[in-house]
Amino acid sequence: xxxxxxxxxxxxxxxxxxxxxxxxxxxxxxxxxxxxKHEYFGVRNAVGFFDASPLxxxxxxxxxxxxxxxxxxxxxxxxxxxGRAQYxxxxxxxxxxxEDGVVFRHSANDFLLTAAEPNLSFLxxxxxxxxxxxxxxxxxxxxxxxQGPRSRAVIAELAPEITDLGYFGHVQAxxxxxxVTISRTGFTGDLGYEIRIPADDALAVLDAxxxxxxxxxxxxxxxxxxxxxxxxxxxxxxxxxxSSSRYAFNEHDRFTPDELGFGWxxxxxxxxxxxxxxxxxxxxxxxxGASRWKTVGLSVDGHAFEQLFYEAGLxxxxxxxxxxxxxMLYDEHGERAGYATSYTYSPMLQTQVGIAxxxxxxxxxxxxxxxEQTVNHVYTTVPATxxxxxxxxxxxxxxxx
Amino acid sequence: MTExxxxxxxxxxxxxxxxxxxxxxxxxxxxxxxxxxRHLVGGAAITEELHPGFSFTTFSYxxxxxxxxxxxxxxxxxxxxxxxxxxxxxxxxxxxDYLLLGPDRDENIRExxxxxxxxxxxxxxxxxxxxxxxxxxxxLFDRVPPNIFGKTPEDAQDVAWLLGHLGSxxxxxxxxxxRLITGSISDFLDDYFESEVLKGYLAASSTTGTKVGPxxxxxxxxxxxxxxxxxxxxxxxxxxxxxxxxxxxxxxxxAAQAFGAEIKLEAHVDHVITKDGQATGVVLQxxxxxxxDIVVSALDPRQTFTKLVDQRELPGDLVEAIDRFQFNGxxxxxxxxxxxxxxxxxxxxxxxxxxxxxxxxxxxxxxxRAYDAAKYGWYSERPYLDTCMQSFLxxxxxxxxxxxxxxxxxxxxxxxxxxxxxxxxxxxxxxVQRTIEEFFPGFSDLVLHREVVTPLDIERVVGLSExxxxxxxxxxxxMYFFRPAPEWSQYRTPIEGYYQCxxxxxxxxxxxxxxARLASQQILKDRAxxx
Numbered sequence: 001x002x003x004x005x006x007x008x009x010x011x012x013x014x015x016x017x018x019x020x021x022x023x024x025x026x027x028x029x030x031x032x033x034x035x036x037k038h039e040y041f042g043v044r045n046a047v048g049f050f051d052a053s054p055l056x057x058x059x060x061x062x063x064x065x066x067x068x069x070x071x072x073x074x075x076x077x078x079x080x081x082x083g084r085a086q087y088x089x090x091x092x093x094x095x096x097x098x099e100d101g102v103v104f105r106h107s108a109n110d111f112l113l114t115a116a117e118p119n120l121s122f123l124x125x126x127x128x129x130x131x132x133x134x135x136x137x138x139x140x141x142x143x144x145x146x147q148g149p150r151s152r153a154v155i156a157e158l159a160p161e162i163t164d165l166g167y168f169g170h171v172q173a174x175x176x177x178x179x180v181t182i183s184r185t186g187f188t189g190d191l192g193y194e195i196r197i198p199a200d201d202a203l204a205v206l207d208a209x210x211x212x213x214x215x216x217x218x219x220x221x222x223x224x225x226x227x228x229x230x231x232x233x234x235x236x237x238x239x240x241x242x243s244s245s246r247y248a249f250n251e252h253d254r255f256t257p258d259e260l261g262f263g264w265x266x267x268x269x270x271x272x273x274x275x276x277x278x279x280x281x282x283x284x285x286x287x288x289g290a291s292r293w294k295t296v297g298l299s300v301d302g303h304a305f306e307q308l309f310y311e312a313g314l315x316x317x318x319x320x321x322x323x324x325x326x327x328m329l330y331d332e333h334g335e336r337a338g339y340a341t342s343y344t345y346s347p348m349l350q351t352q353v354g355i356a357x358x359x360x361x362x363x364x365x366x367x368x369x370x371x372e373q374t375v376n377h378v379y380t381t382v383p384a385t386x387x388x389x390x391x392x393x394x395x396x397x398x399x400x401x
Numbered sequence: 402m403t404e405x406x407x408x409x410x411x412x413x414x415x416x417x418x419x420x421x422x423x424x425x426x427x428x429x430x431x432x433x434x435x436x437x438x439r440h441l442v443g444g445a446a447i448t449e450e451l452h453p454g455f456s457f458t459t460f461s462y463x464x465x466x467x468x469x470x471x472x473x474x475x476x477x478x479x480x481x482x483x484x485x486x487x488x489x490x491x492x493x494x495x496x497x498d499y500l501l502l503g504p505d506r507d508e509n510i511r512e513x514x515x516x517x518x519x520x521x522x523x524x525x526x527x528x529x530x531x532x533x534x535x536x537x538x539x540x541l542f543d544r545v546p547p548n549i550f551g552k553t554p555e556d557a558q559d560v561a562w563l564l565g566h567l568g569s570x571x572x573x574x575x576x577x578x579x580r581l582i583t584g585s586i587s588d589f590l591d592d593y594f595e596s597e598v599l600k601g602y603l604a605a606s607s608t609t610g611t612k613v614g615p616x617x618x619x620x621x622x623x624x625x626x627x628x629x630x631x632x633x634x635x636x637x638x639x640x641x642x643x644x645x646x647x648x649x650x651x652x653x654x655x656a657a658q659a660f661g662a663e664i665k666l667e668a669h670v671d672h673v674i675t676k677d678g679q680a681t682g683v684v685l686q687x688x689x690x691x692x693x694d695i696v697v698s699a700l701d702p703r704q705t706f707t708k709l710v711d712q713r714e715l716p717g718d719l720v721e722a723i724d725r726f727q728f729n730g731x732x733x734x735x736x737x738x739x740x741x742x743x744x745x746x747x748x749x750x751x752x753x754x755x756x757x758x759x760x761x762x763x764x765x766x767x768x769x770r771a772y773d774a775a776k777y778g779w780y781s782e783r784p785y786l787d788t789c790m791q792s793f794l795x796x797x798x799x800x801x802x803x804x805x806x807x808x809x810x811x812x813x814x815x816x817x818x819x820x821x822x823x824x825x826x827x828x829x830x831x832x833v834q835r836t837i838e839e840f841f842p843g844f845s846d847l848v849l850h851r852e853v854v855t856p857l858d859i860e861r862v863v864g865l866s867e868x869x870x871x872x873x874x875x876x877x878x879x880m881y882f883f884r885p886a887p888e889w890s891q892y893r894t895p896i897e898g899y900y901q902c903x904x905x906x907x908x909x910x911x912x913x914x915x916x917a918r919l920a921s922q923q924i925l926k927d928r929a930x931x932x
Contacts, residue, residue, distance in 0.1 A: 033488070034488070034503050034504060034505045034508060035486070035488040035503065035504040035505075037486045037488070037504075037633075038486060038488045038756065040486075041485050041486050041794065044483070045483070045485055045643060045794065045795055045796075045797075046795070046796045150796065214801075214802075215796075215801025215802050216796055216801065217793070217796045302469060302473050303469075303470065303473060306469065310536075310539070310540075313536075315532060315536060315634075315636065316634055317634065318633055318634025319633040319634045319635060345633065345634075347484075347486065347633055348478065348483065349478050350469070350472055350473070350478055350482070350633070351473075
């Protein structure tokens with residue numbers, strides 16, 4: 001039977017649509033309001049909150065914790081000071097990406113890793129002779145994401161210590177008498193915070209946050225809104241952009257960090273003092289230029305898109321939600337160029353955008369590729385430009401005030 | 402003549418069309434100067450803090466008709482374009498009930514069924530039929546009108562295109578188009594619906610800014626114009642721009658400057674300088690002169706042809722046509738700063754109905770009676786109000802828990818019989834407040850500040866003749882190849898180098914930017930032909 005998160009009693013009251021999806025075995029609101037886009041704009045113009053409790057959480061402690069994570073994670077954990085967090089990935093020995101997550105460093109030897117999929121035995125199997133203890137604390141904590149330009153004002157009302165919190169910093173605070181961890185992180189590409197709360201205190205803290213959010217018109221947002229937000233932010237989603245190479249049946253279903261656009265996480269890979277899983281294979285991939293793909297942003301030519309439909313006697317269906325399938329891309333000769341893993345209408349950019357994998361020769365910003373589009377039940381294409389990601393990245397996301 | 406005062410193009414008026422035109426010309430590489438008489442750009446699309454912490458959209462208050470081409474070609478998203486989706490439309494009724502429509506078709510059907518089971522399946526038919534008409538109209542909307550009086554091969558080609566386009570449509574669509582364009586919205590709606598409140602809601606926009614009632618011929622046409630807009634591809638949908646429509650024109654100003662246009666504020670143009678039938682520059686009221694071979698008026702036709710230039714330089718037919726051009730400002734604005742959200746008794750403490758327009762138009766009869774007063778030179782005793790509280794979607798518009806409320810008011814004719822607007826301003830405010838109070842008991846207690854904007858104020862502040870929000874009525878004889886005058890609908894004027902780009906040209910008013918965009922194409926085409 002599907003579980004409910006510690007916030008559920010309150011969220012059930014708020015979910016006027018009664019639309020729910022299942023996420024990691026939990027009920028998760030698809031949308032609270034009849035218009036998911038209203039929730040989306042809540043985040044971009046004011047503030048919204050999202051129940052991220054179903055994420056898996058692992059406490060990693062012990063004398064060798066840093067060494068352990070250093071050998072596991074592709075991003076250098078040594079550069080993560082206490083009070084900071086890192087978005088990170090881990091790979092297999094073939095240099096293919098297994099999963100991604102966020103690691104929080106509380107002190108020299110005390111870490112917390114979040115992941116979308118269960119990982120306990122995998123993580124424990126990597127300990128070897130190191131002095132490390134790993135505990136699954138997934139159910140012990142609820143996670144509340146508070147996102148949008150007004151999020152700082154809402155959280156600061158309850159925990160003034162976050163006022164100076166930098167991007168990907170975190171701090172311990174007390175809300176409604178509960179010890180919580182507040183991090184300046186999120187999955188929306190906007191200014192935002194996530195609060196990790198002991199499960200038993202979840203409702204009390206949520207109530208306090210909702211009260212503080214009232215003057216700022218804070219509203220809950222569900223899975224639909226989050227998906228548009230995270231695509232605009234260029235943030236990959238496991239199960240959509242990629243799946244763990246551990247479960248790939250062939251080479252088409254596994255990808256290297258460079259192919260997924262994670263190259264930036266590998267800063268310092270040349271430093272021999274940090275051998276991590278997959279490093280030799282990744283170095284080899286770079287030395288031989290063996291990457292098959294590059295991950296890029298796509299921005300559809302809105303005029304061409306509209307004309308395509310007008311000329312077919314239709315009204316252009318612009319405002320489409322994220323596609324549930326991969327969208328094929330072609331080059332100017334009609335040859336396969338790659339595919340978009342995520343594809344949606346962006347209300348901020350006023351056109352369709354996509355996260356795509358393209359042949360390396362087509363990855364230069366400004367290159368035109370042709371996106372598969374069905375019109376009058378016939379496949380055709382619409383031109384799109386290769387762009388940088390994120391598509392939308394307001395200054396407030398990382399700024400200090 | 403100093404070189405610093407010389408430009409390739411000068412635009413008179415920094416309203417949204419002036420800014421759009423200037424941005425296009427600058428983007429094409431012209432050294433462009435935009436002159437605005439006030440201390441801020443935006444014309445009738447401005448946002449002002451008239452009460453501490455409360456941002457008022459003094460005049461224009463929502464977006465829909467802004468052309469997607471303008472957004473894309475001027476890269477407005479890069480400069481902060483941010484239209485906020487409005488999920489609801491709320492129509493209070495005189496008996497205390499209401500019609501609350503939203504983005505979900507099936508919920509809307511259930512809501513409509515409360516009022517009329519018969520109308521449940523009429524909405525789809527109505528929307529589809531109107532959608533087909535809009536499809537037919539779009540290509541006319543987004544291109545320069547053909548000069549049907551022209552004698553050049555190009556003119557003949559344009560006319561042939563128009564006839565071919567209309568001829569290719571299905572007969573029913575053409576017939577529906579003609580019924581809407583020439584008839585009343587009331588007759589058209591009667592073919593589909595019986596619910597009074599639904600008809601009131603659908604008819605409300607059919608009179609916006611124009612001196613017609615829903616039973617007048619011509620109201621169908623206004624209704625069609627209002628439906629030509631979109632938000633994210635949803636035809637007829639409206640949105641609030643972040644920071645109000647002033648937020649939008651600030652984005653336009655930033656874009657224009659980014660393309661290289663220079664904007665001078667508090668630069669009140671006195672007249673256009675002409676020499677041998679050619680425009681050569683402008684003179685400001687303070688005597689400063691700026692020179693350019695291209696001068697573009699973003700002002701309305703009356704100003705363009707009778708104030709900025711000497712009408713003796715123009716053909717008599719044109720002067721006469723402009724004299725006859727109807728302005729008939731008939732709309733007012735009353736803006737409120739509110740201490741809290743108003744309550745609608747039937748909905749208790751709910752406020753989700755305020756996330757879009759709140760339309761005081763409970764029936765066609767209500768609207769028509771509101772119009773009656775205007776026919777005889779007076780303002781409605783119970784006016785039609787198109788209100789919205791932008792602060793429900795954009796909390797930056799008002800302090801926490803408090804709200805701004807923008808009320809578009811009809812009818813308030815520019816020409817009052819037996820009084821004037823300086824005398825009646827406050828009475829109009831009271832009338833509006835009383836009307837709202839009637840539907841939202843206790844409303845008056847919430848009012849912290851009130852701003853009344855009469856047609857006279859619109860004229861005085863923005864410069865729109867007779868306070869007409871479209872820079873000229875949306876009446877069939879002054880649209881398309883007649884806007885603003887026969888033979889002069891292609892943005893040129895009889896004075897060489899002098900162009901028009903304001904809402905008084907095709908396709909017309911509202912914040913759409915289309916006239917300015919099409920005008921820029923003509924200007925650049927003429928310039929290329931000369932070079």
